[in-house]
Amino acid sequence: xxxxxxxxxxxxxxxxxxxxxxxxxxxxxxxxxxxxxxxxxxxxxxxxxxxxxxxxxxxxxxxxxxxxxxxxxxxxxxxxxxxxxxxxxxxxxxxxxxxxxxxxxxxxxxxxxxxxxxxxxxxxxxxxxxxxxxxxxxxxxxxxxxxxxxxxxxxxxxxxxxxxxxxxxxxxxxxxxxxxxxxxxxxxxxxxxxxxxxxxxxxxxxxxxxxxxxxxxxxxxxxxxxxxxxxxxxxxxxxxxxxxxxxxxxxxxxxxxxxxxxxxxxxxxxxxxxxxxxxxxxxxxxxxxxxxxxxxxxxxxxxxxxxxxxxxxxx
Amino acid sequence: xxxxxxxxxxxxxxxxxxxxxxxxxxxxxxxxxxxxxxxxxxxxxxxxxxxxxxxxxxxxxxxxxxxxxxxxxxxxxxxxxxxxxxxxxxxxxxxxxxxxxxxxxxxxxxxxxxxxxxxxxxxxxxxxxxxxxxxxxxxxxxxxxxxxxxxxxxxxxxxxxxxxxxxxxxxxxxxxxxxxxxxxxxxxxxxxxxxxxxxxxxxxxxxxxxxxxxxxxxxxxxxxxxxxxxxxxxxxxxxxxxxxxxxxxxxxxxxxxxxxxxxxxxxxxxxxxxxxxxxxxxxxxxxxxxxxxxxxxxxxxxxxxxxxxxxxxxx
Numbered sequence: 001x002x003x004x005x006x007x008x009x010x011x012x013x014x015x016x017x018x019x020x021x022x023x024x025x026x027x028x029x030x031x032x033x034x035x036x037x038x039x040x041x042x043x044x045x046x047x048x049x050x051x052x053x054x055x056x057x058x059x060x061x062x063x064x065x066x067x068x069x070x071x072x073x074x075x076x077x078x079x080x081x082x083x084x085x086x087x088x089x090x091x092x093x094x095x096x097x098x099x100x101x102x103x104x105x106x107x108x109x110x111x112x113x114x115x116x117x118x119x120x121x122x123x124x125x126x127x128x129x130x131x132x133x134x135x136x137x138x139x140x141x142x143x144x145x146x147x148x149x150x151x152x153x154x155x156x157x158x159x160x161x162x163x164x165x166x167x168x169x170x171x172x173x174x175x176x177x178x179x180x181x182x183x184x185x186x187x188x189x190x191x192x193x194x195x196x197x198x199x200x201x202x203x204x205x206x207x208x209x210x211x212x213x214x215x216x217x218x219x220x221x222x223x224x225x226x227x228x229x230x231x232x233x234x235x236x237x238x239x240x241x242x243x244x245x246x247x248x249x250x251x252x253x254x255x256x257x258x259x260x261x262x263x264x265x266x267x268x269x270x271x272x273x274x275x276x277x278x279x280x281x282x283x284x285x286x287x288x289x290x291x292x293x294x295x296x297x298x299x300x301x302x303x304x305x306x307x308x309x310x311x312x313x314x315x
Numbered sequence: 316x317x318x319x320x321x322x323x324x325x326x327x328x329x330x331x332x333x334x335x336x337x338x339x340x341x342x343x344x345x346x347x348x349x350x351x352x353x354x355x356x357x358x359x360x361x362x363x364x365x366x367x368x369x370x371x372x373x374x375x376x377x378x379x380x381x382x383x384x385x386x387x388x389x390x391x392x393x394x395x396x397x398x399x400x401x402x403x404x405x406x407x408x409x410x411x412x413x414x415x416x417x418x419x420x421x422x423x424x425x426x427x428x429x430x431x432x433x434x435x436x437x438x439x440x441x442x443x444x445x446x447x448x449x450x451x452x453x454x455x456x457x458x459x460x461x462x463x464x465x466x467x468x469x470x471x472x473x474x475x476x477x478x479x480x481x482x483x484x485x486x487x488x489x490x491x492x493x494x495x496x497x498x499x500x501x502x503x504x505x506x507x508x509x510x511x512x513x514x515x516x517x518x519x520x521x522x523x524x525x526x527x528x529x530x531x532x533x534x535x536x537x538x539x540x541x542x543x544x545x546x547x548x549x550x551x552x553x554x555x556x557x558x559x560x561x562x563x564x565x566x567x568x569x570x571x572x573x574x575x576x577x578x579x580x581x582x583x584x585x586x587x588x589x590x591x592x593x594x595x596x597x598x599x600x601x602x603x604x605x606x607x608x609x610x611x612x613x614x615x616x617x618x619x620x621x622x623x624x625x626x627x628x629x630x
Contacts (some may be wrong), residue, residue: 025340027362045586047342109543109583202458266625273361273590273621306588310630 002147002241004186006158007194013060013156018304020059024048024161026168031271034062036287038294041169043161046077046276046306050116050274052233053158053304054085054148056167058158061146062089066113072142077101077123077130078263079235080109081305082148087090087118098143102126105169108309127237133217150239159187165196165300169195173297177305178282179203179212179253180234182242188302189249202293203246203253204286206261210236213253233279233305252293254286262286262314268303279315280304316352317462317556319344319501320471320523322509328375328471329478335374335407339363339409339476341483348584351611355485358476361591361621365431367548368473368499368619369400369463374463375392375472387457392417392438395424395547396620397463400475402433407408415448415457417441421547422623423624425477442552464498465554474502480615481510489629490613493619494518494568495549496528497557503617517560517608518568519601523547528568529554531561548594548620569601576600577629583618593629595619 005013037250045053062074073096076086083099090097097118102125114120123133133299138145146154157200164257175192177184185203205213208229214222221243227235240247246253256264265281268274280303285303287294320328332471335461342357360368378390388411391401396416405412416425418439429435438448451459461469490507494500500518507514520528524545529537536558540549544549553561561568571579573593583589594620602609602616 275588
């Protein structure tokens with residue numbers, strides 16, 4: 001259930017979600033290009049349904065179910081965007097969505113999940129509490145678990161954005177995504193290298209949740225990191241299979257401080273004119289932190305989400 | 316020099332600016348459609364070069380000049396986006412741009428004008444002082460005046476966005492733009508009705524600068540309004556020819572309070588995920604204020620600019 005998807009599964013996912021998902025635009029900024037010394041092609045997944053790329057994976061999972069499975073609904077645990085995405089995806093098939101949310105999640109995101117029609121189940125903000133509550137809902141309802149990142153269907157769905165991006169911005173040399181649990185980074189890596197093995201792949205990770213960078217450096221999965229970052233979308237530990245994909249596809253993970261990310265977020269707001277959430281800004285922060293890796297190259301930059309509480313901006 | 320442009324002049328302008336201007340995307344939001352009870356197609360001119368539609372008109376004016384005229388440079392008076400646009404347009408031709416700026420203009424906009432390479436000339440914030448300073452620069456340099464809205468080349472340039480929009484969003488029933496000096500509204504009206512005479516045309520104007528609405532109601536140009544609105548881009552009095560175009564093309568002007576505009580701005584930030592300036596939000600405010608005029612229709616909505624000071628948000 002959490003094996004890495006093949007490229008064929010990514011292509012199948014693209015066909016499956018096409019009636020429901022948006023083809024998001026690719027945006028440019030002359031000012032940001034000048035600042036980076038590179039050609040940046042921003043894939044605007046914050047303009048995806050539900051305001052984040054997560055709809056792709058959730059939608060693929062929901063429409064992969066048999067009618068019999070679907071009738072029992074879906075369940076997940078998510079601090080925000082995946083929960084919202086699963087609720088919206090379930091609504092496209094008219095089935096129930098149960099979302100386990102940890103205390104302390106962003107209020108605006110919880111409200112969006114409820115508006116999308118999901119049933120919320122609150123729990124303590126620990127991995128153990130989330131999983132226990134999920135298991136309880138599964139027992140009670142028979143709902144299918146759709147894990148936020150350690151799920152083949154979810155990874156395949158996230159990878160579909162690459163099919164669009166490489167067509168919208170031909171001739172890219174490199175791609176960069178944020179790294180949280182690794183669902184996006186792994187799906188993107190698999191699809192990207194299937195289409196163009198010469199692409200350089202990068203990930204951006206908050207210093208305060210740098211378990212993927214540590215895991216790649218040590219050659220073994222580090223699970224002792226206690227996340228301490230303003231990037232609420234990137235606090236999850238990278239999944240085991242997800243980490244395998246990062247390793248196999250030589251994804252170089254660049255770590256950035258929260259201050260660097262917040263400065264990059266301001267740039268995305270003022271120069272690209274896009275309301276993106278803080279986790280999305282790690283990618284620009286990484287490019288500006290290590291410009292020599294990107295200098296003169298054509299870089300696809302994935303903006304992951306735009307669900308922001310305007311009353312709680314980080315500056 | 317300030318006669319209304321023909322549709323042919325709009326088409327010529329489109330060809331003239333094509334090497335320099337961006338084809339801006341059209342954005343959608345399911346949440347805003349639901350709120351409005353209409354299908355809203357947002358033409359994202361805040362993603363135009365310089366962060367506003369103004370680049371279209373300025374670029375057309377600059378590239379309409381003979382080599383001899385161009386060598387003496389261009390001059391304008393502008394509280395912000397037009398000045399910036401003229402500076403950027405002049406740079407595409409390698410000529411000098413002089414920009415007369417009134418005291419009290421938005422700091423972020425002035426900085427952008429200087430970054431674009433223009434020579435700033437400061438004056439008192441009155442129409443008379445602006446015009447006097449402009450005349451002085453013209454005498455001293457021989458520069459060509461490019462008025463922000465009462466200029467045929469500028470109006471034709473602004474109208475070019477309609478050529479894109481009607482192709483990007485086929486089957487529109489109505490269009491709405493903000494109304495300040497009327498350069499945008501008049502250019503759009505001329506191009507729109509040349510392409511589809513059945514289109515309903517609307518303008519959105521701040522209550523505190525409602526000279527166009529008053530002028531249309533009284534059948535004569537009202538010049539006594541003292542602007543009092545947070546919409547810094549819409550404080551100019553509507554031009555005489557511009558008003559003629561609004562009248563001829565039956566543009567219905569809807570007035571909105573600053574509070575309504577600020578609420579709409581928040582919606583554009585949170586739902587459409589776009590950093591637009593407050594003047595841009597008048598259009599959504601107008602639609603939400605008079606929903607019966609738009610119910611069930613396919614509406615083209617022009618978002619005019621995105622040059623915002625994040626330290627001085629109006630909420």
